[in-house]
Amino acid sequence: MSSTPPGRSRNGEVARLLEGIAGLLEVKGEQAFRVNAYRNAARRIEGLSEPIETVHTEGRLREIQGVGVALEQKLGEYLTTGSLRYYEALRAEFPPGLVELLEVPGLGPRKARLVFEQLGVGSLVELEAAAREHRLRDVPGLGERTEQNLLTEIDRLKRRTTRHQVEATLTIAEELLDRLRACPAVRRAVYAGSLRRMQDTIGDVDLLVAAERPEEVERCVLELPQVRDVLRQGPARTSILVRGGLQVDVRAVEPKSWGAALQYFTGSKAHNIRLREIAIKRGWKLNEYGLFDERTGTLVAGAEEDDVYDALGLQPIPPELREDTGEIELAAEGRLPRLLELSDIRGDLHLHSNWTDGGSSVEEMARAALALGREYIALTDHSKSLGVTNGLTEQRIAEQRLVIDEVNQALAPFRVLQGTEMDIKREGRLDYDDETLASLEYVSASIHSGMKQTREVMTERIARALRNRYVATLNHPHGRLIGSRAAYEVDMAAVIRVAVEHGVALEINSQPARMDLESIWARRGRDAGAKFAINTDAHATGQLGLMRFGVATARRAWLGPEHVLNAWPLADLLGHLAARRRIP
Numbered sequence: 001m002s003s004t005p006p007g008r009s010r011n012g013e014v015a016r017l018l019e020g021i022a023g024l025l026e027v028k029g030e031q032a033f034r035v036n037a038y039r040n041a042a043r044r045i046e047g048l049s050e051p052i053e054t055v056h057t058e059g060r061l062r063e064i065q066g067v068g069v070a071l072e073q074k075l076g077e078y079l080t081t082g083s084l085r086y087y088e089a090l091r092a093e094f095p096p097g098l099v100e101l102l103e104v105p106g107l108g109p110r111k112a113r114l115v116f117e118q119l120g121v122g123s124l125v126e127l128e129a130a131a132r133e134h135r136l137r138d139v140p141g142l143g144e145r146t147e148q149n150l151l152t153e154i155d156r157l158k159r160r161t162t163r164h165q166v167e168a169t170l171t172i173a174e175e176l177l178d179r180l181r182a183c184p185a186v187r188r189a190v191y192a193g194s195l196r197r198m199q200d201t202i203g204d205v206d207l208l209v210a211a212e213r214p215e216e217v218e219r220c221v222l223e224l225p226q227v228r229d230v231l232r233q234g235p236a237r238t239s240i241l242v243r244g245g246l247q248v249d250v251r252a253v254e255p256k257s258w259g260a261a262l263q264y265f266t267g268s269k270a271h272n273i274r275l276r277e278i279a280i281k282r283g284w285k286l287n288e289y290g291l292f293d294e295r296t297g298t299l300v301a302g303a304e305e306d307d308v309y310d311a312l313g314l315q316p317i318p319p320e321l322r323e324d325t326g327e328i329e330l331a332a333e334g335r336l337p338r339l340l341e342l343s344d345i346r347g348d349l350h351l352h353s354n355w356t357d358g359g360s361s362v363e364e365m366a367r368a369a370l371a372l373g374r375e376y377i378a379l380t381d382h383s384k385s386l387g388v389t390n391g392l393t394e395q396r397i398a399e400q401r402l403v404i405d406e407v408n409q410a411l412a413p414f415r416v417l418q419g420t421e422m423d424i425k426r427e428g429r430l431d432y433d434d435e436t437l438a439s440l441e442y443v444s445a446s447i448h449s450g451m452k453q454t455r456e457v458m459t460e461r462i463a464r465a466l467r468n469r470y471v472a473t474l475n476h477p478h479g480r481l482i483g484s485r486a487a488y489e490v491d492m493a494a495v496i497r498v499a500v501e502h503g504v505a506l507e508i509n510s511q512p513a514r515m516d517l518e519s520i521w522a523r524r525g526r527d528a529g530a531k532f533a534i535n536t537d538a539h540a541t542g543q544l545g546l547m548r549f550g551v552a553t554a555r556r557a558w559l560g561p562e563h564v565l566n567a568w569p570l571a572d573l574l575g576h577l578a579a580r581r582r583i584p
Ligand SMILES: [Zn+2]
Pocket: 421, 446, 448, 475, 476
């Protein structure tokens, strides 16, 4: 979409400024040629093959088509000072939230002006309220359908701007840390916050840096090539915006406070409140600088995070557990559970090949899994009614069997199980009959269609599928796609009950856009006695490494290897699958 050259060129930023001006002028009812002048200049600047800063310093702004004397002056002012009085004055004529209205797809400046003039709607929140109260449909030119579409867009916009997928966020955080570690002032650098706790989705990123002279870190942060915007700067904390609108806070602390700061900025808030209470009971004070004796002010602990927990009489608590849901009590008794590790994972029970919508052959997928140290996989290509994926007919299942047999011979003792990701059709009917299912070694079932059904209908539909003796696992139980599709309506507590009763495992799908089942529900499943399968749902060999995200979710759900089918040796897994088929 944007053709912003790499590095810190401000072309995109300047183009957005001009777009913003054009939008506001349009809302104001200015003549089209003035509006278009800004819009055309925005497009030219975004498409420049060199940084606009260079063009400016070399006095060549007028060479850009559509830039006259007035615009040259404005661009010069903005590039030199970082703001533009003309734009600020224009913005001041409207409520502050109006600018965000211009970013709602499907609204546009002309309709934004109408809803502002006729309904006084001047922000995203007000627009959402007006749509929910069905007031928008009465504005000429909008109507019921636009109102409905706008609600969807608002929803998407709200999610996109507030929560980020964990994998993309982790990639950015690691890039930034690599750069920061190269900064001479920096001794240590890590990520903290919700990313260290590995939440399903991430708001802001917190980076923590140890430096003898923290004030020297600020310059390194500002020089990071990833910086798109600086929100706040200072010796102790610098906040920047990077790609995707992600906010990153970099905090610099002295090495003697490192452990306390890491503990503090990892959170969660609820967990930290409990820790501070324990400190107070002992006559201490805990903050981001250390654990101190309240009377004497002496530092009790602070250099390493484990020291802080140790001084408080607690086992070190894995970041994924720090939510105050029982971990502090158990740590005080030295009874924290042994959590699943990535190295416990022996198999992967959900992946696709080019027999359906995957990009790699059966053999390629098997060899890639073997290279990652897996001992077995279940190949779960789609079932016949999912036509868009070229789902397997009974005939093609039989043909695929021969290919799998060959791969198994070549790679023994590594083992490919022939499985299926079978569609659960409406009313809970299955996509294959029992005879076909009996011929497969591993049957998992998924909802891919009819997601708008009511909660009752959906719950019964899933429950009915799980009662079939061949179904071993329910895949991505909530069906959400982070940032684009909400989970379907379902009584998950009831689904868990049925799964436990019939010995059906629940999947934790590791695709970053899914992260489904979520950790909160997986924890409830664990407490109810459920078993799990943690899978990549890989559609190509490169995705087999996504397992770490599913494992992180499992850890947040307090799962150990005993809860996870694909952490078991193959013989145990096969025994479990056979037993499942004996439970009607
Ligand atoms: Zn699926």
